[in-house]
Amino acid sequence: MQDNKPPKETTKFLQHSSNQEENAQVLFWYDQLGFNTENSDEIADQITFSAKERLMQQLILDKKRRTFRLWSRITAAAAILLVGFFAWKTNYSPQSTLKDATDAQLAAVKPAKEHAIITLETGEEIDLDQLAINESIQIGEIKIIKNSKGEVSYINSKTGEAQMNTIRVPKASIYSLTLSDGSKVTLNAESKLTYPSAFAGKDRTVKLEGEGYFDVKHTSTDSRFIVETQKQEIEVLGTKFNIKTFQKEENSYTTLASGSVRVKSNVQDNLQILKPGQQARTDNGGKLTVKNADLEKVLGWTNGQFVFDGENNGETFEEISRWYDVDISYQRNSKNIEYVGKIPRNLTLDKLIELMSYAGLEVDANIDHHNRIKLQIK
Structure with missing residues (x-):
């Protein structure tokens, strides 16, 4: 293990009594501390930058100005920064704090549970654990309702108009819901679905971030069911399929379990119709490819x-x-x-x-x- 103690020249350096070779020893020690920027946090980066900048200023000013008052200020600042940095390095390094x-x-860490958070159009968030079965709550003009099946919807209590729902499922959670047309959606951890409390018009459109399994209800009007994601648009009539589209991951996947879906890239002019057991992948460049999928894995x-x-x-x-x-x-x-x-x-x-x-x-x-x-x- 590398010795991180300051060299003996540090004292002379801070007292402005070191020569050029001794100055170089101090800076060499500083550069060899082995600071790991990949695992550091923002405050550590700031300390590192500030400390080194002060040290370099001291060397430059040593050549230009040698007034006692100026050197006293710089010496004190450099000493504080060196001590502060060395204390952080010793006591707050990510590696040293792991137990x-x-x-x-x-x-005590349990598997994911049924849990979700609803976001109102005002941006206010409501934890659905706070809402019991067959209970409703009033938030301003918005009335939130959870029916006997655990399905959640909300309306404008003054106008009766349907509202846009946003359901967010945090990590260590999972959530299933039924849309107003009878379609069922199961959301995996760290996922979000935006959908209307009641579908109006020809198309039934929802937006997904994360991962969701859809069991889409066929309607008498044959209206299109459309799922919009960051990289894809998926259009169905009646089918079961899985979509995986996490922002942190390079690719988005649509995998068909039964029925038929049409997948379109949001970037390139490319469209594919999937058969059961096939998977459409869209990469960051918008390229859309289709291959057979391992449904058991997906x-x-x-x-x-x-x-x-x-x-x-x-x-x-x-x-x-x-x-x-x-x-x-x-x-x-x-x-x-x-x-x-x-x-x-x-x-x-x-x-x-x-x-x-x-x-x-x-x-x-x-x-x-x-x-x-x-x-x-x-």
């Missing part, structure tokens, strides 16, 4: 399973991260990338880690100074 997570801490989350297929296990690790709201990093190797198997989603985190260990996946569980759990899969 082993206990079994009790891991067991729909595993709707069936209560984490599915490792030996090809896209990195995506499964991301699913685990969202499902339990923990941070996960992994080293790509043959054990964790090529593992094939299934693990139930209804486990507490300690049991999940135990099963992953049985499967040959080595997992280190730590907790940081914010009490946030971090898993490293080796």
Whole structure:
């Protein structure tokens, strides 16, 4: 391990009694501290920049101005910044604050539960856990209702007009809802759906961010059901399909379980009609491609399973991260990338880690100074 103690020349440097060679020793020590910008936070970056800027100013001013008062100010500022930075480096480095997570801490992390937050047109958010079955609440002119099936809608109590609903499902959560036309949508963790409390006009249009499984109701008017995402537009009549479109991920996927859908890229003039078992992928450039899909892998989350297929296990690790709201990093190797198997989603985190260990996946569980759990899969 590198010795991070300041060199003996630092004292002379701050007292303005060092020569050029000794100045160089101090700056060399500073540059070799091994500061990790990838894992640092904003305040650490600011301290680093400010400290180095002050040190460089001291060297420049040493050549131009040697007044005692000016050097006293710079010396004090440089000393404070050096001490402050060294204290941060010693006490607040992300690596130094990580501790082993206990079994009790891991067991306390439960799998995702039925939970969502509704956003009004005013921007106000309402936690749906606060709303009981067959109960309604009044927020200004908006009346929010949860019926006997747990379905939520809201209307303008003065005009009776339908309102635009936005349902947000946070991490470690899942939520199912039925739209006004009878179509059913299950939203995965860290997902959001915007939809009207009642469909009007020819088209039934909703907007999705994240991941959702749709079971679209066929209507007597044969109106089009349209799902808009950042990269795709999906048009259906009556079908079951899955859409995965997380903003942090490069690709958006539409996978057809039954029926027929038409997928269009929002960037390129490209349109594909899917058959059951096919998947349309759109990348950041808008390129749309179609291939056969592993439905068991794609729909595993709707069936209560984490599915490792030996090809896209990195995506499964991301699913685990969202499902339990923990941070996960992994080293790509043959054990964790090529593992094939299934693990139930209804486990507490300690049991999940135990099963992953049985499967040959080595997992280190730590907790940081914010009490946030971090898993490293080796």
